[in-house]
Amino acid sequence: GAVVSQHPSRVICKSGTSVKIECRSLDFQATTMFWYRQFPKKSLMLMATSNEGSKATYEQGVEKDKFLINHASLTLSTLTVTSAHPEDSSFYICSARDRGTSGRAVGEQFFGPGTRLTVL
Amino acid sequence: AQSVTQPDIHITVSEGASLELRCNYSYGATPYLFWYVQSPGQGLQLLLKYFSGDTLVQGIKGFEAEFKRSQSSFNLRKPSVHWSDAAEYFCAVGHLLSGGYNKLIFGAGTRLAVHP
Numbered sequence: 001g002a003v004v005s006q007h008p009s010r011v012i013c014k015s016g017t018s019v020k021i022e023c024r025s026l027d028f029q030a031t032t033m034f035w036y037r038q039f040p041k042k043s044l045m046l047m048a049t050s051n052e053g054s055k056a057t058y059e060q061g062v063e064k065d066k067f068l069i070n071h072a073s074l075t076l077s078t079l080t081v082t083s084a085h086p087e088d089s090s091f092y093i094c095s096a097r098d099r100g101t102s103g104r105a106v107g108e109q110f111f112g113p114g115t116r117l118t119v120l
Numbered sequence: 121a122q123s124v125t126q127p128d129i130h131i132t133v134s135e136g137a138s139l140e141l142r143c144n145y146s147y148g149a150t151p152y153l154f155w156y157v158q159s160p161g162q163g164l165q166l167l168l169k170y171f172s173g174d175t176l177v178q179g180i181k182g183f184e185a186e187f188k189r190s191q192s193s194f195n196l197r198k199p200s201v202h203w204s205d206a207a208e209y210f211c212a213v214g215h216l217l218s219g220g221y222n223k224l225i226f227g228a229g230t231r232l233a234v235h236p
Contacts, residue, residue, distance in 0.1 A: 004163070006163075034223075034224075041231075042228065042229075043210065043226040043227060043228045043229050044164075044210070044224075044226045045226075046223065046224065046225075049223070093163055093164070095163075095164075095224075108166070108169070109166075109224065110166075111156075111163035111164040111165070112163050113161075113162050113163040114161070114162065114163050116161070
């Protein structure tokens with residue numbers, strides 16, 4: 001099946017630093033990638049939708065200057081948490097939508113394994 | 121507004137017993153419905169989905185779900201649970217946006233524990 005990877009899987013950083021998380025579609029091209037945030041024992045909340053070659057669309061209440069998203073190619077999107085604070089600690093999950101060239105159903109989202117961010 | 125409700129936060133069943141996880145949705149049109157499973161510290165794996173057609177949908181790992189429009193429900197079932205099914209289960213409704221992709225709205229999840 002379609003594989004989406006995230007790197008790093010776990011990161012610990014000091015307050016005030018910036019952290020970059022990568023999301024890659026390994027065996028298919030993804031014109032659209034999604035970034036979610038999951039709080040402990042909570043559901044996934046969509047943060048933003050990232051389209052290749054264009055600006056990301058952020059959900060209401062998500063600070064675009066805080067969570068910078070770049071989707072520079074059909075297989076890579078990055079989320080940068082700028083000036084991280086302890087309240088940014090969370091589990092961040094990306095998903096990628098198949099472009100449709102691989103034979104799989106167009107529109108299905110495939111999820112990465114997630115990145116655990118801890119800000120001290 | 122679209123929403124998904126999973127009434128059961130935590131369910132415990134014995135191995136070999138049957139399972140039903142409840143999901144109710146609120147959506148103005150015919151919904152795209154999904155069930156995902158998440159193992160601890162992992163991403164989400166799609167179990168099954170409903171777009172149209174037969175209201176009883178078969179998925180992976182022996183799971184099935186039934187779409188009932190009159191009840192706005194999409195309950196997940198498995199006739200015999202295995203210890204490896206212990207995980208968090210999420211129901212989601214897909215909101216079709218321009219561009220042809222689904223914005224997923226997730227329920228709060230149901231944590232399944234399986235007793236030997």
